[in-house]
Amino acid sequence: MVLRATAKLLIAVLAAALLVAGFLCHRGSSRGGFAVSSPREAAAAPPIAAGQAPPRSMVAAGRAALPTALASALTREEKARLAVEGEAARIARREARLDQLPWGASRPPPAVDGDHAVSKSEARLPAAEKVRQTESMIERLRERIARAEQPPFQRTALVFDGSSRAGERLLARMRRRVAELEQTLAREGAGGTSESQ
Amino acid sequence: MGRERSGVRAVGCALRTAGLLASLWALSGCASAALEPGEEQEKVVVVAPEEQGLVTFDALTATRLEGRYEYRGETVRFESEAHEGVYYVTLAVRGMVLSATLDASGAFDLDGYKDADGTDTAMTAVDRALIHALESALTELYRARAAELPALDVFSRTLGLWSDYPDTVALRRMFYARLERKGSGSSLCEKLNKPGQGAAFVPRYTWASHDCFKLKGVFTTDCGPLSGGCAYGNDSSTLDSVFMSMHPGGSCSDGRFFGTNAANLRCYEPDHDSNVEFAYGDCFGRCGLGCGGSTQFTQACLDHDACVSSGHWTANPLSACDDEFAEAAVDYLVLSNCGGALQIDYNWSGSSYEGACPTSFRDANDGCDAACQFVDGDCFR
Numbered sequence: 001m002v003l004r005a006t007a008k009l010l011i012a013v014l015a016a017a018l019l020v021a022g023f024l025c026h027r028g029s030s031r032g033g034f035a036v037s038s039p040r041e042a043a044a045a046p047p048i049a050a051g052q053a054p055p056r057s058m059v060a061a062g063r064a065a066l067p068t069a070l071a072s073a074l075t076r077e078e079k080a081r082l083a084v085e086g087e088a089a090r091i092a093r094r095e096a097r098l099d100q101l102p103w104g105a106s107r108p109p110p111a112v113d114g115d116h117a118v119s120k121s122e123a124r125l126p127a128a129e130k131v132r133q134t135e136s137m138i139e140r141l142r143e144r145i146a147r148a149e150q151p152p153f154q155r156t157a158l159v160f161d162g163s164s165r166a167g168e169r170l171l172a173r174m175r176r177r178v179a180e181l182e183q184t185l186a187r188e189g190a191g192g193t194s195e196s197q
Numbered sequence: 198m199g200r201e202r203s204g205v206r207a208v209g210c211a212l213r214t215a216g217l218l219a220s221l222w223a224l225s226g227c228a229s230a231a232l233e234p235g236e237e238q239e240k241v242v243v244v245a246p247e248e249q250g251l252v253t254f255d256a257l258t259a260t261r262l263e264g265r266y267e268y269r270g271e272t273v274r275f276e277s278e279a280h281e282g283v284y285y286v287t288l289a290v291r292g293m294v295l296s297a298t299l300d301a302s303g304a305f306d307l308d309g310y311k312d313a314d315g316t317d318t319a320m321t322a323v324d325r326a327l328i329h330a331l332e333s334a335l336t337e338l339y340r341a342r343a344a345e346l347p348a349l350d351v352f353s354r355t356l357g358l359w360s361d362y363p364d365t366v367a368l369r370r371m372f373y374a375r376l377e378r379k380g381s382g383s384s385l386c387e388k389l390n391k392p393g394q395g396a397a398f399v400p401r402y403t404w405a406s407h408d409c410f411k412l413k414g415v416f417t418t419d420c421g422p423l424s425g426g427c428a429y430g431n432d433s434s435t436l437d438s439v440f441m442s443m444h445p446g447g448s449c450s451d452g453r454f455f456g457t458n459a460a461n462l463r464c465y466e467p468d469h470d471s472n473v474e475f476a477y478g479d480c481f482g483r484c485g486l487g488c489g490g491s492t493q494f495t496q497a498c499l500d501h502d503a504c505v506s507s508g509h510w511t512a513n514p515l516s517a518c519d520d521e522f523a524e525a526a527v528d529y530l531v532l533s534n535c536g537g538a539l540q541i542d543y544n545w546s547g548s549s550y551e552g553a554c555p556t557s558f559r560d561a562n563d564g565c566d567a568a569c570q571f572v573d574g575d576c577f578r
Contacts, residue, residue, distance in 0.1 A: 086548030101323045110317035114367025117519035121375050133304045169315040
């Protein structure tokens, strides 16, 4: 009889302990556990090792908290409606960022030392291959110039504002480019490895 | 306020519907049939999503496209032509003309100059923003029709290149084609997370790094003086777990999410933080600024994205990421697309849920959630 009473007492204590533990888990624990109250706090929370359950995040202050149970009950339509409301904010933020840029500034001069960046793969390119590709590019540019000069394709060079000046400038730049690459070819053919502008 | 809000939503809904209809007309292909002599090319109009301007094509065929883009009071004129495996692209933007000549070998020659007098100039942040907006505007058209319109394919890729072009790299430059496919130029298509990865979605992570002059201390080998700053592979200049995908960006300046693990990602830019190893968002690793139509993902492009997202920026006067850009440049125009476009059902960027989604959104089989502090597996099943 004593044993039975003891057993009943132990079961009662165990049941009470389980009830208390369940209550505490439902409320959530402190910052060291899994509940945070805002995205900022979520970001500041100590890192969780890979594999552990992520923190239960709640909506930022200023908006009614959305319990996880309710969030999981959202229909797809309700989620879609909520997500669409973010689009206006996205557009506004994008435009605000663009507004900060100097749209009215005049065109800047060219980059100083603009050829400093050489890729590793280009540096590994054999000189003969570099010569071959440069020769091919010179040929492509000459073909492009020839196409732009022929009557049916003249509008290729005049498309921007319909004036011949724009077309003439583009052709002049391409001819200059051919000359520069020919100089590069002469250097590479003589053992040089870098292109000078 | 409620009526105003519903009125604004109605207008927005109408605009989106109009944009969808215009885009559908553009995508229908009826304006791109082969022209008979004397037949006029019909105009094709594309309304960019999220109020990012209007693209008007005066010509849109497999071998030629021509038109203009209007956004924020600016007009960008463009032209792209394919001729026997060679491509010519010309862009007039904010008083500057950009020209590209692409050889079939993968080498290409670029030029850029002031339209007013033909003298040299440099790329600016405003130019990049406008060019990127144009590339974004063409995303849906590109995905629908780039395979049949080579001129459009190369045009969009060239926009991606120019949208990422540093201020400190000369606009007049020849880029040489790679001989090898190993090393930093390698395609990372197999590491790209795409829809269709199965019910038991397992994220694919990739490693990215860069070198620079950042010094984190005197008595350290991690971005220390012996290596002249951060070396490629140093802890502070390396992200061990980049989740590559076509996720759109978040609301922060560079649009990317970073964290110390896969569940505390938030939109911000860490500065060589050795504790931050996880990253995703804004098409991290794609060759091009942020997201766009094309989907080349390579180690070189990933390294460049990691560089400009980790305490440097494209306009950094110290030009810390210029060598990464030079390495990646050829990948923008040459490599095949990986695919991997996502169907985003709920984009929380800009909302109060950004970086703070209820965890019940994750893997809920209710559609793809984007801009959360975790990656929703629903996007990739």
